[in-house]
Amino acid sequence: GVPYFISGGAGAVLYAPPKMGGFYHYLEVHVGEEIEVRVIPLLRWLSIFPNSAKLEVGDTLRLRAFGADPTGRTISVGPPMWVRWTSSDTSVGRVDSVGTFVALSEGDVEVTVRCGLRYGRAHLSVVRSADTGDAGTSPVPEGYSLHSFPNPFNDVTSISFEVPAGCKVALGVYDVLGRKVRTLVDMSCGPGRYSAPWDGREVASGVYIVRMEAGEFSKAIKVTLLR
CATH class of the missing domain: 2.60.40.10 (Immunoglobulins)
Structure with a gap:
């Protein structure tokens, strides 16, 4: 029921409405006992x-x-x-x-x-x-935290964070001018420890700011991308 507009022949790039999560998609058609049509987004x-x-x-x-x-x-x-x-x-x-x-x-x-x-x-x-730990020790973090490793890094670093209670978490990467270059997390998280990778191969070397907002908690750390 989703409209597609073909911009070429079979296997060409198709346009999909933003509500599907992206702009550019293509279709894979697999013919066997049944015909299967796969909606494949073009991803970086x-x-x-x-x-x-x-x-x-x-x-x-x-x-x-x-x-x-x-x-x-x-x-x-x-x-x-x-x-x-x-x-x-x-x-x-x-x-x-x-x-x-x-x-x-x-x-x-x-x-x-x-x-x-x-x-x-x-x-x-x-x-x-x-x-999971010593007897009587809760696996739930006692507070909020935000870290990165390795830092400085080349290509990929892991951004880890902890939340002691369920909340909406927004985790983004910004350049030194305050412009967002990547959204890492934007979702509700239960209490626990999490990590999200940041692949910096598509941006220039330099210093970037990783900012976390979770409920009333807010923290920013610097990470350095080296080539």
Whole structure:
């Protein structure tokens, strides 16, 4: 029911309304026993949030995929776009078609999301309840925090943050003139520890500001991109 306007022959770039999450998409048509039409966004990059986490056996974690369209705008990647989620070890944990991961047994697992030619990955560790810390120690952070590692960095750095209670989190990267160059997170997060990658290969070397706003909490840190 979504209108498309073909700008060329078969397999050409198609225009999709902004409500689908981006401007430029194309269609893949797969012919087998049934004809499958896949809506594929043209992405500069694709990543998973959070890209690392520690869970207990039996936990469920909702993973989300984000990417950048050809204009550089950060978009949420999901239905009706064609997206495939996979787990490197289904005995440790399984992930469904919308990114919900269920921890089944102890171990480390890599979750991959694919959309077109782009891939995003998250590294998850599953432990028993007794392995999450000393008895009586809550895994919920006591306060807000924001860090980056490595810093200085070349190409990619990981921005980690903690929230002690559920809230809306906005995490963005700005240049020294205050112009936003990347939205890393813009969503509601439950209490916990998170990390989001920033790929700086599409911007110039220099100093950038990572700013976090979560409820009434606000913090900014400097990160340095070196070539």
